[in-house]
Amino acid sequence: GAGVSQTPSNKVTEKGKYVELRCDPISGHTALYWYRQSLGQGPEFLIYFQGTGAADDSGLPNDRFFAVRPEGSVSTLKIQRTERGDSAVYLCASSLTSLAGDTQYFGPGTRLTVL
Amino acid sequence: AQSVAQPEDQVNVAEGNPLTVKCTYSVSGNPYLFWYVQYPNRGLQFLLKYITGDNLVKGSYGFEAEFNKSQTSFHLKKPSALVSDSALYFCAVRDRDDKIIFGKGTRLHILP
Numbered sequence A: 001g002a003g004v005s006q007t008p009s010n011k012v013t014e015k016g017k018y019v020e021l022r023c024d025p026i027s028g029h030t031a032l033y034w035y036r037q038s039l040g041q042g043p044e045f046l047i048y049f050q051g052t053g054a055a056d057d058s059g060l061p062n063d064r065f066f067a068v069r070p071e072g073s074v075s076t077l078k079i080q081r082t083e084r085g086d087s088a089v090y091l092c093a094s095s096l097t098s099l100a101g102d103t104q105y106f107g108p109g110t111r112l113t114v115l
Numbered sequence B: 001a002q003s004v005a006q007p008e009d010q011v012n013v014a015e016g017n018p019l020t021v022k023c024t025y026s027v028s029g030n031p032y033l034f035w036y037v038q039y040p041n042r043g044l045q046f047l048l049k050y051i052t053g054d055n056l057v058k059g060s061y062g063f064e065a066e067f068n069k070s071q072t073s074f075h076l077k078k079p080s081a082l083v084s085d086s087a088l089y090f091c092a093v094r095d096r097d098d099k100i101i102f103g104k105g106t107r108l109h110i111l112p
Helices: none
Strands: A005-007 A010-013 A018-025 A031-037 A044-050 A053-056 A065-068 A073-078 A090-097 A112-115 B001-005 B010-014 B019-021 B024-026 B033-039 B045-051 B056-058 B064-068 B074-079 B087-094 B099-102 B106-111
Touching: A005 A090, A018 A090, A018 A112, A031 A073, A031 A112, A031 B074, A044 A065, A044 A073, A044 B099, A073 A090, B001 B087, B010 B019, B019 B106, B024 B074, B024 B087, B033 B064, B033 B074, B045 B056, B045 B064, B074 B087
Parallel strands: A010 A112, B010 B106
Antiparallel strands: A005 A018, A018 A073, A031 A044, A031 A090, A044 A053, A065 A073, A090 A112, B001 B024, B019 B074, B033 B045, B033 B087, B056 B064, B064 B074, B087 B099, B087 B106
């Protein structure tokens, strides 16, 4: 079956611009997670959704970052006024539920480069 | 607060030899432990997890991991390494009501 997909695979933007990153989870998965992975580091949690609501957004670094999941399926991570420090790979994952033992399945990521 | 440590940045193993990638963790409650593998320019692929039950967990591609509560460790193992096992490996831990935390990763090099 189809896995988690993310678009675009690469995004190059200029400092100060607005970007949107999209995630399509595995069909039927109610939980969706966003992570950021910098070079040489493990994924760092940003936010997760259970259904349409953000259950935990404690990892969002500041108010320039925002994410939505209006219909409980596709999610969009939005970054306003991008900074060079936002350059990273943004990973999305989904799981059947948000229970701690449920496996999270990852998409291939979006590589964001802010010039 | 929960945490996870992968003490080795890189592990080199000759093809055919057994391999171990180390992971230690700290959580306040019972841990949920995961191993993922990442190939270049790819997302993370799930290998195995420990939830409860047998301390030895078997996963994909012949990998296994042993949960050791007294040593708070969850080392990844494989009896005979393949060159194709060369990749970046991440250990992760999650507490019941908390988010998942990933280690920094260990790069595994299997030498032909």
